[in-house]
Amino acid sequence: MYAEDFEYDGRRLSDYGCIICSFGGSSGVEMVSVGAQIALTTVSRFNNRRRSIVNANYSECIKTSFCIAKNPCYDDADISPTEFREMVKWLNRRKFIPMRFLSLFGVSPDPCYFNATFNIQKVTAGDRIVGLELNMETDSPFGYGVERVETIMPNYDTQDYVDYISDEVGFMYPKVRITMFGSGDLTLRNSLDDEDTVITGCSNGEVITIDGDKQSLHTNLSSHDIYNCFNYNFVKLISYLDSSRNVFSSSIPCSIQITYKPIIRDLPI
Numbered sequence: 001m002y003a004e005d006f007e008y009d010g011r012r013l014s015d016y017g018c019i020i021c022s023f024g025g026s027s028g029v030e031m032v033s034v035g036a037q038i039a040l041t042t043v044s045r046f047n048n049r050r051r052s053i054v055n056a057n058y059s060e061c062i063k064t065s066f067c068i069a070k071n072p073c074y075d076d077a078d079i080s081p082t083e084f085r086e087m088v089k090w091l092n093r094r095k096f097i098p099m100r101f102l103s104l105f106g107v108s109p110d111p112c113y114f115n116a117t118f119n120i121q122k123v124t125a126g127d128r129i130v131g132l133e134l135n136m137e138t139d140s141p142f143g144y145g146v147e148r149v150e151t152i153m154p155n156y157d158t159q160d161y162v163d164y165i166s167d168e169v170g171f172m173y174p175k176v177r178i179t180m181f182g183s184g185d186l187t188l189r190n191s192l193d194d195e196d197t198v199i200t201g202c203s204n205g206e207v208i209t210i211d212g213d214k215q216s217l218h219t220n221l222s223s224h225d226i227y228n229c230f231n232y233n234f235v236k237l238i239s240y241l242d243s244s245r246n247v248f249s250s251s252i253p254c255s256i257q258i259t260y261k262p263i264i265r266d267l268p269i
Contacts (some may be wrong), residue, residue, distance in 0.1 A: 003101035069131035079129040091118040112143040145262035154250035164237040165262040173212025174260035181253040191247035192238040198231040
């Protein structure tokens with residue numbers, strides 16, 4: 001995808017009369033690092049003829065640098081001091097904020113978002129500001145798609161499923177909202193997971209909320225000591241290379257709302 005615009009905190013670069021560019025060379029986004037760099041810890045075997053992986057993790061999050069300047073369709077090619085301060089206020093934030101690149105042909109039907117923050121440098125010619133260099137840093141080695149909400153209703157003798165959309169082999173902890181249609185000890189089983197989620201002492205009509213990202217859970221019934229009734233196996237969504245259909249079964253009829261953001265490994269080039 002060729003990007004000439006981006007959206008950050010609900011505003012677009014084009015709202016400031018600017019486009020993504022490159023000074024003195026090729027145009028577009030210059031990628032410094034694509035993130036998703038896997039760092040391996042290995043041990044030797046057979047007199048160092050072979051090595052085995054004992055740990056693997058991402059060594060860094062996505063970082064990239066690119067320049068912006070006034071759109072040449074406008075008469076004024078310089079960025080004024082007032083415009084510079086406005087853009088610094090917009091982009092140079094002390095927290096990660098969702099952003100997405102926009103192509104020449106408009107919004108992608110499958111947009112990719114990054115949680116980003118920017119450091120900024122001026123590009124000057126004499127005493128004129130002709131552009132800005134943006135050094136973008138994100139909180140993750142990959143991007144995310146639009147939040148998806150799936151509702152399933154497993155029963156005593158029926159199953160229901162979620163097709164987990166992800167560009168990564170592995171698992172994630174979604175947000176889960178369970179509405180009970182019966183009482184007793186709840187056991188949730190995922191066909192792709194070898195660990196069940198168990199919550200004992202549930203009541204008919206109870207609503208249990210599980211935040212997988214924060215590793216927390218809540219109930220609307222104050223009488224239910226849920227933290228002492230939970231086995232701390234949080235619900236997972238799992239993606240294998242050839243299978244991402246997570247089939248759920250439940251020991252008690254319930255409605256389960258599962259919310260997650262798909263992992264997307266795509267960058268503007």
